Amino acid sequence: MTTDAVxxxxxxxxxxxIPRYSLAERVNHWIGALAYMYLLITGLAFxxxxxxxxxxxxxxxxxxxxxxxxxxxxxxxxxFWTFKEWRRDMQMDExxxxxAKAIPYYIENEDDKLPPVGRFxxxxxxxxxxxxxxxxxLLLSGIALWYTEALPWSLRFVRYAAILIHASVxxxxxxxxxxxxYMSAILEEGSLTSMIHGKVTSAWAWTFxxxxxxxxxxxxxxxx
Numbered sequence: 001m002t003t004d005a006v007x008x009x010x011x012x013x014x015x016x017x018i019p020r021y022s023l024a025e026r027v028n029h030w031i032g033a034l035a036y037m038y039l040l041i042t043g044l045a046f047x048x049x050x051x052x053x054x055x056x057x058x059x060x061x062x063x064x065x066x067x068x069x070x071x072x073x074x075x076x077x078x079x080f081w082t083f084k085e086w087r088r089d090m091q092m093d094e095x096x097x098x099x100a101k102a103i104p105y106y107i108e109n110e111d112d113k114l115p116p117v118g119r120f121x122x123x124x125x126x127x128x129x130x131x132x133x134x135x136x137x138l139l140l141s142g143i144a145l146w147y148t149e150a151l152p153w154s155l156r157f158v159r160y161a162a163i164l165i166h167a168s169v170x171x172x173x174x175x176x177x178x179x180x181x182y183m184s185a186i187l188e189e190g191s192l193t194s195m196i197h198g199k200v201t202s203a204w205a206w207t208f209x210x211x212x213x214x215x216x217x218x219x220x221x222x223x224x
Contacts, residue, residue, distance in 0.1 A: 017199040018216055025085065029195055032078030035071050036177065042068045043170055069146045072138065079135045082128075089119045090129065095211065096122040106187070116210035127180050134173045141166040 021029070042064040045055040055064040098115040099106075099122045105113040106123075120128070144151070144162035151159055184191040188208050194200045205213035 015201045015203065018202055018205060018213075019198060020194050020200045020205070021198045023198065025082075026195055026198055028078055028081055032075055032082070035075035035078060036173075038071045039068065039075060040174065040177070042071075047167060047170075069142060072142050076135050076139050079132060083132055086120075086128065090125050092122075092125060093118075096125060109187075111207050116214075117208075117212070118215070119209060119212040121209070123179075123183060127176050130176050131173060134169050134176070137165055137169045138173070141169070 038058065041054050041058055044051045045053070045061070045064060046068070052061065055061045058064050058067075095115060095117050099117050102114050103122070105111065106121075141162040144158055145166060148159050148162070184195075190200055190204045191208075194204075202213065202217075205216070
């Protein structure tokens with residue numbers, strides 16, 4: 001969305017900065033993001049011999065094989081912490097269903113025609129729950145693969161199932177990751193920088209998350 005479009009849809013609002021993410025939320029987000037990038041590079045290197053050269057970027061095959069499961073635990077911890085902090089904000093409600101029906105306006109950058117939503121919109125909530133449940137499957141299948149040599153041959157089906165689940169779910173998370181980056185960097189201009197300094201303008205908040213903006217504004221007026 002262009003700056004002009006934001007200003008047209010947020011008449012009466014200004015560039016006053018309001019808090020959106022705490023320091024803890026931002027630190028956790030970037031820990032999770034860096035961990036996922038490492039897992040993405042090493043996972044693709046393991047997935048196909050044509051991509052094995054990616055392992056050289058992170059120190060070579062043996063190093064990548066050694067660190068991949070440990071970084072996976074870091075990523076899982078980051079996601080579970082996010083769940084603890086955001087699970088209420090991520091619950092679906094009627095406003096999300098209305099927003100989902102109006103999603104063509106979002107795609108066409110006509111955000112002023114979208115119904116008001118809370119702190120996170122329908123797409124962000126879908127991404128969150130997709131990653132959350134994906135991490136659970138990746139963690140369980142990853143543990144099975146981590147200790148695959150300890151499995152008796154009679155349980156070899158567990159090994160094959162773990163490989164299938166781990167690879168399939170990883171590909172799904174890659175798709176979600178790419179959509180998330182596109183939405184944050186392009187569709188909601190200002191979202192990416194808000195995860196760096198933790199604040200957004202009141203015009204941005206009113207345009208993209210109007211219900212959340214109204215809630216924050218009322219809270220701010222009560223404390224004055």
